[in-house]
Each structure stands twice: as C-alpha cells, then as structure tokens.
Amino acid sequence: MTEPAERDSQPGKEPKPYQEALDLIAEELYQQLRRDLDDAYDPDLDDYIREQVKKRVERDLGTEMDLRLARARRRLRAEVERGLNKERKRRKMAAAPERGRSLVRLNRHFRAQHLALFTSVIILIITGLPMKFSRLGISGFVVNLLGGIENDRILHRTGATILIGVALYHLGYTLFHPQGRSDFFLLLPRLKDAWDALLNVLYFLGITRERPRFDRFSYMEKFDYWAVYWGCVIMIGSGLILWFPDTALQWIPKFAVDTVKEAHSDEALLATLALVIWHFYNVHFNPDRFPGTLLWWHGRISEKEIKEEHPLEYERIIPEPSELLPGSADPSPQADAE
Amino acid sequence: MNPRPIKLALVALAAGLAGGWAAAGRAQAPLQTCTICHAKPDLEVVDANGRVRSLYVDEKVLKASVHARKSCKDCHFDVKEIPHRDRKPAKVQCTHCHYQGNPEGAPQSDAYLEYAESIHGQEAARGNPQAPLCQDCHGTHDIRHARDPEARVSRMNVAETCGRCHLKIYGEYAGSIHGVALLQKRLPDAPACTDCHGEHAIRKKEDPNSKVYVSNIAETCSRCHGNENIVGKYGIETEQVATYADSFHGIAEKFGAKTVANCASCHGIHDILPADDPRSSVALHNIPKTCGKCHPGANKNFAKGKIHVNPDKAEAGIIFWVKLAFTVLTAGTMAALIGHILLDLRKKLKVRRAAKNEGRHD
Structure with a gap:
C-alpha cells in the first residue's frame, strides 16, 4: 500500500x-x-x-x-x-463611429453571381485564348499543362456551362427579386451618365474641383454591367453554335458559322482586355484599392465610402441606425436577409 | 513448261565450258569472259518459283551507268568459276562499297542507314521476299545518278519505279493533279512519291516519324503549298496553309489531336484533284459527302461559304466586316478605358502627394 x-x-x-x-x-x-x-x-x-x-x-x-x-x-x-x-x-x-459602420451593397444573390461569373470567365479565358493565339509558344504550354486539346475543350465547355447558368440565374434575379428589379432600373443608362463622365474627366484634368455625384451605380459600373451583358449575349450565342456545329449547320450556312466564330474570337479578346485592364484597375490596381477590395466577398460598403462614392444613393436611403451594423469585414447573417 | 530456256541454258553452259576453263585461275575475269554467255539476249533460266528470268546483260547499259568503270566481279565477287555449276551467284550487296568511310571511292552517304529504319528495310530484314532492296528501285546494271533523267529514281521516273510494286496507288496518283502535272505536263515542281513519303526513309503512315503521319501531313504539304516560290508560279495560293492553321481543324491538329481533319482528309491522298474538277472530293457538289465523313448529316450548308477563309481579306464578305467592326470597337473601347485609367491615376496620385505635403507642414 x-x-x-x-x-x-x-x-x-x-x-x-x-x-x-x-x-x-x-x-x-x-x-x-x-x-x-x-x-x-x-x-x-x-x-x-x-x-x-x-x-x-x-x-x-x-x-x-x-x-x-x-x-x-x-x-x-x-x-x-x-x-x-x-x-x-x-x-x-x-x-470613431464613421470608420466602422457599413451597409450591405451587394446581397448574397449578387455575390454568388459574381463569384460564379468570374470563376467561369477565368476558366474560359485560360482555356480559350490558347485556341485564339495558337501560334504563340505559351499557348502550347498552357494546353499541355491542361493535358491536351481535348481537356482544354472539355474545360472550356465546363466554363461555358457555368456562364450560361449565371446568365439564367441573373435573368431570374432581375425578374423576380425586388432588389434585382430595382437595381436593373438603376443600371439603365441615362443622360446623367454622359454628363457624369464628362464632369469626371474635367475633374481629373483639374478643370473642376468637385467630382460628379453618383447614385447607386456610377457610369463606370454601368459600363461594366452592360459590357458583361453584351459579352454574355455574344459569347453564349456564338459559343453554342460553335459547340454544336453539326446541328447548327443543318439550319445555317457555313459562312454564318465562320462569322460567328470570328465574333466569338474577337469579343473574347475585347472582354479579356476590358477585364484585365479596366476592371482590374478599378478594383485592384488603383491606389485607393490596391491590392484589392473584399466587397465582392462580404458585400458590405463602409459608410465613409458610400458617402464618397455614391452620395446620391446615401442621401436617398438615409440609413436607419438599425441598418448600420458594426464591423465592415464581419457580416452577420441578418444583414444579408434584407 | 517451256523447254526452250533450259535448252538454251544448257547450250550456253556447254559453250561456256571452253572459255570457262581458260578463264579459271585468273584473278580478274574481264568483262569479255562473262559476256560469252551473258551477252546473249536469249540467256534465260527458270527460277525456283517457275518464273523465267533473263540473264542477259547489255554491256552498253553498264557502260552508260554510274558503274561504267566497274567490272562484273567488282559486284559479283562471289563468282569463282565459270560456268557457275551449282553455286548460283548471290544477290549483290550494295553496302559492300556504299558505306560511310569506304575506301573504294563510292559515294558516301547515310542512305543505307535510313533505308534500314524504313518500312522497306525493316520488312527486308524480317525476311519478306517482297520487300525492295537497293536494286529494286535503283536498278541493277543500269544504275544512274538520281539527277540523270534516264535514272529509274529520277524525278520523272521514280513514280513509275514505285508503281512497279504499288500499282494501284500509282494508278490513283497518275490521274491526280500531281500525277498529271509530273507525268504528263513534265513540270519539275510537281511532287513525285518521294516528295511526300521520303526517299530512303519511307515509313508507314502509322509511324509518328513518318512524313505522312496524321500530325505531319500539314507540315509535309506546306513545304510546297506554303512556299510562294514553288506553287506561286502556277497561280496556287499559299494562304491555304495559314487559313488551315487558324481554323479549328488546324488548331486541334497543332495541339496534338489525332482525329481532326488534315489536308488529306478533305483533299484526298494520292487522288488529289483541284476543286474545279467535278471528280474532286472538294468540288462544290462533293463537299457535303466529304465533310460527312466526320460530320454526320452534313448537308449542302457545308458548301455555302469558303472553307479556307481569310477574315483579313474583303472577299471573306461578312466575316471581314465583322472582324473590322470588332477591331474598331476594341481599339476605340480600350483607348477610352486606358485614357480614363491614366487620367484617374494621375489625379489620384496628385491628391495623395498633396495630402502628404500637407501632413509634412503640420
């Protein structure tokens, strides 16, 4: 013991x-x-x-x-x-109450669409450009990396399927979701947008001292939206014909398929350049945002930023104190349900 | 059985006896010794297969060949006695002299190595009695240089030489645009068999190293059809090579697809004909059938519009205008966007610098 x-x-x-x-x-x-x-x-x-x-x-x-x-x-x-x-x-x-308060700018439907959209577009660009620029050495490298032209085509069509899904989802969102409907009307181009563009350039040049005051969507964001809209119509329409050429050729002549192929290829380049140069500058590379904003992920915009970038919207909605939630990077589930 | 050749052979042997004994023991049998028998046009034997073979050798033919200064025994060095009795002279081995580094002064080349790797050489090594040896193409006593128009392997004659074995293909080729150009119009630029298949290094089309392997066809055809100096003389466009390379077919082929259409899939192989020939596989009324080989259900819509279309040329019609419109649209849009970016960036940096300077004053 x-x-x-x-x-x-x-x-x-x-x-x-x-x-x-x-x-x-x-x-x-x-x-x-x-x-x-x-x-x-x-x-x-x-x-x-x-x-x-x-x-x-x-x-x-x-x-x-x-x-x-x-x-x-x-x-x-x-x-x-x-x-x-x-x-x-x-x-x-x-x-410092101004810094921390934020509003929901992009709801969960919008964020999901953006996520799926850029996923599909990245896939489409990576798998599509080597076909357009087949003579460049890097194209062969990319195709080999993906496991050959057959894999490349399967991936391209996977990306295309996601893009078609996003496009259909967005149509439904625009038609049936109250936020989607109201955003659509706010996205329609107006005469004010032309004036805003002009005034903004004058401001850049130092001729005027005040920036134009934007509503929920500035002319730049409207351009982005309609560029994607136009791009989706062209790319999905022409892409489907190129995906099913034998079926398409039952109804349309060969030169029409060639025309569609040319349009697909040219619009692809235009869209890629606009994304990589214009969109990337606006959301990543400009000095105010570098290395990038997380707005696309949490959907929240700070009160300070909305006052600066979208003053007309801010004044229109004059947020109730209850809508202002603390923590710009910490969205709570209730905030999304609006 | 025809008894005549045997009789003749026996006569020849008997006649050879006298000279034969006389020649025995001499180191170098002069031409004359052999020609006692072999100069007789009637000298024939029946070989093991029952076929009649002429053993006649025309001295003039040898004298006109590249081996004019050689004597019989330089090649038939195994002949030790006349008549040959049971020791039938063996088949001549050309590599006895023709190898790299030979001291005989024979032309030095690696052709025999290429031949050994070719389908002909491999079949011969496997013991296929039908596989051609050197002399089957180059000839025996009548060997001439390939540049010599009389040579069996000259540009104009090589197709016929190949056709001695590949008779059916020779028939197809002779009727094709290439065959007509070479054999009838005698155009030296027109391709003979060897221009597509290679000379000594002929390989099966299933061999990835073959010039006519699916992935190498476009390259092989473009050696002439992409060369303005060759096909330009005859009014043939060279842009077909580039337009193919930029088409879906060409791109897939370039990236290694094996089932995609190459030149031969549409234009044919040995029976290539120009599109304005009604028998051509690419004649307008044959296009649905030709495309239908891969695209089931192809109809006449496939024939509406050029196949080798170049969107940079106005004759491409709507395709040209669409491309032009997109070029203008892209250039204009990007100019505007990049201008906007630069102005924005300049202003932003200015504002920042101003804020920084203000901070320094405080």
Whole structure:
C-alpha cells in the first residue's frame, strides 16, 4: 500500500484549493456511513473508517475536480479572449463611429453571381485564348499543362456551362427579386451618365474641383454591367453554335458559322482586355484599392465610402441606425436577409 | 513448261565450258569472259518459283551507268568459276562499297542507314521476299545518278519505279493533279512519291516519324503549298496553309489531336484533284459527302461559304466586316478605358502627394 502513502504526502506539500470542501464532504459521508453501517459499526475501529472515507473522497472527487477545473480554465480563457477582442473593437468604433459602420451593397444573390461569373470567365479565358493565339509558344504550354486539346475543350465547355447558368440565374434575379428589379432600373443608362463622365474627366484634368455625384451605380459600373451583358449575349450565342456545329449547320450556312466564330474570337479578346485592364484597375490596381477590395466577398460598403462614392444613393436611403451594423469585414447573417 | 530456256541454258553452259576453263585461275575475269554467255539476249533460266528470268546483260547499259568503270566481279565477287555449276551467284550487296568511310571511292552517304529504319528495310530484314532492296528501285546494271533523267529514281521516273510494286496507288496518283502535272505536263515542281513519303526513309503512315503521319501531313504539304516560290508560279495560293492553321481543324491538329481533319482528309491522298474538277472530293457538289465523313448529316450548308477563309481579306464578305467592326470597337473601347485609367491615376496620385505635403507642414 505505497500509493496511499504517496497520496498522503502530496496534499501536505501542495494543499488543493478545494481541500476544505473535500474535508466537509468526507465528514458528511462519514456521518452517513456510520448510520448506514448500523450493527456493523465498531467504535474501536472508528479512526479506520474515518481514514478510509477521507482517502476515497480525496481520490475520487479530487481527480474529478482536477479534470473539471482544467477544462473550465481552458474554456474560460478562450471565451474571455474572444470577448476581449470584441470589446476592444467596440471601444475603438465608439471612438470613431464613421470608420466602422457599413451597409450591405451587394446581397448574397449578387455575390454568388459574381463569384460564379468570374470563376467561369477565368476558366474560359485560360482555356480559350490558347485556341485564339495558337501560334504563340505559351499557348502550347498552357494546353499541355491542361493535358491536351481535348481537356482544354472539355474545360472550356465546363466554363461555358457555368456562364450560361449565371446568365439564367441573373435573368431570374432581375425578374423576380425586388432588389434585382430595382437595381436593373438603376443600371439603365441615362443622360446623367454622359454628363457624369464628362464632369469626371474635367475633374481629373483639374478643370473642376468637385467630382460628379453618383447614385447607386456610377457610369463606370454601368459600363461594366452592360459590357458583361453584351459579352454574355455574344459569347453564349456564338459559343453554342460553335459547340454544336453539326446541328447548327443543318439550319445555317457555313459562312454564318465562320462569322460567328470570328465574333466569338474577337469579343473574347475585347472582354479579356476590358477585364484585365479596366476592371482590374478599378478594383485592384488603383491606389485607393490596391491590392484589392473584399466587397465582392462580404458585400458590405463602409459608410465613409458610400458617402464618397455614391452620395446620391446615401442621401436617398438615409440609413436607419438599425441598418448600420458594426464591423465592415464581419457580416452577420441578418444583414444579408434584407 | 517451256523447254526452250533450259535448252538454251544448257547450250550456253556447254559453250561456256571452253572459255570457262581458260578463264579459271585468273584473278580478274574481264568483262569479255562473262559476256560469252551473258551477252546473249536469249540467256534465260527458270527460277525456283517457275518464273523465267533473263540473264542477259547489255554491256552498253553498264557502260552508260554510274558503274561504267566497274567490272562484273567488282559486284559479283562471289563468282569463282565459270560456268557457275551449282553455286548460283548471290544477290549483290550494295553496302559492300556504299558505306560511310569506304575506301573504294563510292559515294558516301547515310542512305543505307535510313533505308534500314524504313518500312522497306525493316520488312527486308524480317525476311519478306517482297520487300525492295537497293536494286529494286535503283536498278541493277543500269544504275544512274538520281539527277540523270534516264535514272529509274529520277524525278520523272521514280513514280513509275514505285508503281512497279504499288500499282494501284500509282494508278490513283497518275490521274491526280500531281500525277498529271509530273507525268504528263513534265513540270519539275510537281511532287513525285518521294516528295511526300521520303526517299530512303519511307515509313508507314502509322509511324509518328513518318512524313505522312496524321500530325505531319500539314507540315509535309506546306513545304510546297506554303512556299510562294514553288506553287506561286502556277497561280496556287499559299494562304491555304495559314487559313488551315487558324481554323479549328488546324488548331486541334497543332495541339496534338489525332482525329481532326488534315489536308488529306478533305483533299484526298494520292487522288488529289483541284476543286474545279467535278471528280474532286472538294468540288462544290462533293463537299457535303466529304465533310460527312466526320460530320454526320452534313448537308449542302457545308458548301455555302469558303472553307479556307481569310477574315483579313474583303472577299471573306461578312466575316471581314465583322472582324473590322470588332477591331474598331476594341481599339476605340480600350483607348477610352486606358485614357480614363491614366487620367484617374494621375489625379489620384496628385491628391495623395498633396495630402502628404500637407501632413509634412503640420
């Protein structure tokens, strides 16, 4: 029985913080045991019984307490750490309320469409351009990397399928979703857009001191939208004919297929250039945004930015305090459900 | 059985006996010794297959050949006695002299190595009795230089030489635009068999190293059809090569597709004919049938519009105008967008610099 001896010595060295509670419980249990033992109780061996109860309680309950305490410590630490971060953020925002407040600019439907759109377009560009520029050395490299022309064509058609899906989804969104409907009307080009463009250039040149004031969609964003609209119509229409040439040739002559191929190839280049140069500058490479905005991911725009970039929209919607949620990079699910 | 050749052979042997003994023991049998028998036009034997073979050698033919200064025994060096009795002279081995580094002064080339790797050489090595050896194409006593118009392997004669074995293909070729140009019009630029298939290194079309392997056909045809100096003289356009390379067929072929159409898929192989010939596979009324080989259900819509279309030329019609419109649209759009970007960038940097300077003053 060396074990109990060790156990006896340990509490002596380092008394447990709950030693008193253990002693109380042991005493209570001893009293109960004495009653339960009835006839078997022997006053001569009273100190033995008391000792046994105390050892059992210390062994069983003590181990249990140790485990529970360690777990509670871990949990508490994690919870308090989280709370501390939140509290720090809250106090920081309370100090500068403008910085932290944000609005939903792109809802979850819009973000999903954008995500699927750029996924498909990246696939289409990577697999399509080597076919257009087949004479360039890098084209052969890319095609080989993808595992040959057959894989390239399968991937191109996979990308095309996603793009068609996005286009159909967007039509449904525009027709049936209230936000989609209202955005569509706001995206229609107006005379103001031409004026805005002119005024913006004058501002760039330093002739005027004020930037034109944009509504929800500036003329640049409208251009992006309609460029994609036009691109989708051309690319999907011509692409389907090129995908099923034998079927198409049952109805249309060969030179029409060649025309469609030319249009597909030329519009592909136009779209790629517009994306890589224009869109990438606007959302990645311009000094205000570099290396890029995460608006496409969380869909939120800060109050400061909407005031600067879309003042007419801001004034129109004058946000209710409840719509302003803290944390521009931390969208909560309720915010999306609007 | 025709007893006459045997009789003649026996007579020849008997006649040879006298001179034969006299010639025995001499190191170099002069031409005259052999011609005792072999100069007789009637000298024939029946070989093991029952075929009659002439053993007649015209001395003038040898004298006119590249081997004019060689004597019989330079090649038939295994002939030790006359008459030959049971020791039939073996087939002549050209590589006895014609190898790289030979001291005989024979033309030095690697042609025999190329031949060994060719389908002809491999079949011969496998023991196929029908596989051609050197002399089957180059001739025996009448070997002349390939540049010599009389040579069996000269430009004008090589098709006929190949046709001795490949008779059916020779027939197809002779009726094709290439065959007519070479064999009837005697145009030296027209391709003979060897221009597409190679000379000594002829390989099967299934061999990826073959000049007529599916992936090499376009390259082989373009050696003439992409060369203005060759086909330009005859009013044939060279842009067909480029327009094919830019078509879906050409692009897929370039990137290694094996099932895609190459030149021969549409134009034919040995029976190529120009599109204005009604028998041509690319004649307008035959196009649906030709395209239908790969595109099931091809109808006459396939024939409406040029196949080798160049969108940079006005004769491409609507395709030309669509391309032009897109070029203008792309250039205009990109000019406007890039201009906008540069102005925006300039302004943004200015604003930043101003803000920075202000910060420094504070």
